[in-house]
């Protein structure tokens with residue numbers, strides 16, 4: 001919707017100029033457009049759109065009979081005072097046409113070449129795949145050295161298949177290349193990263209395709225790149241160290257591929273990087289300690305779902321701008337470094353599904369911006385050290401389930417007693433049970449937990465009932481509140497059931 005807004009604005013700025021040009025020109029028949037270019041445009045629209053009478057409805061697409069997806073600019077052709085209008089932007093998408101393209105639309109490469117002033121081409125939701133529509137290829141014919149294309153955006157085209165032609169590097173003025181959510185396959189052309197053919201490229205988005213093979217070894221030619229999105233493909237092999245040469249990079253998303261090997265320390269020189277998403281790959285090895293050099297920029301570090309199998313480096317605590325850190329399911333072991341408690345801008349911390357042990361640093365509960373904390377399914381022990389206000393603020397976004405040795409102090413959660421179910425068994429219960437049955441005492445903070453010592457004092461989803469039962473007499477003194485709440489809930493449930501029955 002906002003792109004439409006921008007477009008209307010552009011028209012509003014542009015139209016008076018165009019109208020002026022037409023008034024100046026003695027012959028407004030072709031509205032100042034070269035005949036070949038106009039014909040090319042008609043052919044393109046006929047090839048793509050449902051409306052076969054487009055040419056008749058829009059004989060002067062730059063002036064009197066505009067169409068919202070077309071933008072024109074004036075240019076001087078040779079002789080003074082001879083002004084021409086040229087199509088510089090062609091956009092077809094759900095915001096300007098419904099349906100965006102006709103069934104069976106083909107890629108009108110030859111006709112597009114008749115629009116030599118085209119700077120921006122976007123076809124969104126255009127090529128669909130039906131039993132009758134042929135799959136469309138990205139025509140190599142479009143990519144010539146004479147092209148002035150600065151933006152090529154082809155998104156959500158499930159009928160777009162084939163490979164990305166290596167000749168795409170001939171588009172030396174390209175700033176934005178988006179070929180996402182289609183069915184492109186094959187490898188990313190090797191030439192794309194090196195050679196400097198695309199040295200003006202700022203945005204490269206090839207996400208949600210079926211690209212395979214490796215990321216090109218040499219990426220150093222993309223000197224202006226600020227956004228690199230290759231997520232949701234089938235790319236394999238290592239991350240090339242040359243990624244570290246993309247000095248302008250702000251966002252790198254390589255998530256959901258099959259990438260392996262370690263995270264190259266060369267990436268520590270990307271000192272403008274805001275977002276690094278390498279999640280859901282097969283990366284192994286440590287997070288380079290040199291990553292602390294990203295302290296001036298990095299806000300999002302998403303590494304979940306990689307078999308890193310290491311300890312969390314204390315140096316992560318130096319990434320003072322970090323807002324989101326996710327290391328879920330990375331096989332991380334050892335302690336939660338207390339340095340993480342220095343990340344004062346942290347809003348979400350996900351360390352779940354690892355083998356982290358030791359105690360929970362109390363200062364995590366003092367992080368002013370934290371809204372989400374997942375420590376579930378680790379081997380943490382001791383008391384959950386958070387104060388009531390913190391627990392109340394995070395509510396269901398605080399998750400410490402599935403840590404055998406963790407317990408909570410009910411006194412700290414008097415008013416939020418309903419939350420206790422989501423954060424662990426009461427410590428008093430654990431010690432009461434321990435006095436009744438020696439050997440069930442959870443390990444004191446900071447000490448390794450004895451294997452098998454605490455099955456019944458452990459806590460995970462659905463264990464409460466078992467806990468209550470097994471604790472027998474020992475609990476009655478300490479958790480009447482629990483039973484009362486449980487009884488109350490049963491009561492509520494029965495009432496609800498009766499009410500529903502009555503309604504039916």
Ligand SMILES: *[C@@H]1O[C@H](CO)[C@@H](O)[C@H](O)[C@H]1NC(C)=O
Nearest residue numbers: 135136137138161162163164
């Ligand atoms: C064009 O697409 C077809 C079908 O996917 C494919 O077999 C063919 O190799 C493609 N050609 C190019 C040049 O990518």
Ligand SMILES: *[C@@H]1O[C@H](CO)[C@@H](O)[C@H](O)[C@H]1NC(C)=O
Nearest residue numbers: 290292293294295296318320
């Ligand atoms: C960022 O890291 C560099 C080197 O790692 C260090 O010299 C600098 O003081 C750090 N800046 C801040 C603000 O922490």
Ligand SMILES: *[C@@H]1O[C@H](CO)[C@@H](O)[C@H](O)[C@H]1NC(C)=O
Nearest residue numbers: 352353374376396397398399
């Ligand atoms: C915490 O992570 C686990 C997976 O390890 C997930 O099932 C759970 O929903 C997460 N909790 C929250 C509150 O997001």
Ligand SMILES: *[C@@H]1O[C@H](CO)[C@@H](O)[C@H](O)[C@H]1NC(C)=O
Nearest residue numbers: 333334357358446447448449
């Ligand atoms: C944590 O686990 C490691 C082995 O994975 C062990 O050497 C260490 O003593 C444990 N630490 C605590 C506090 O349990």
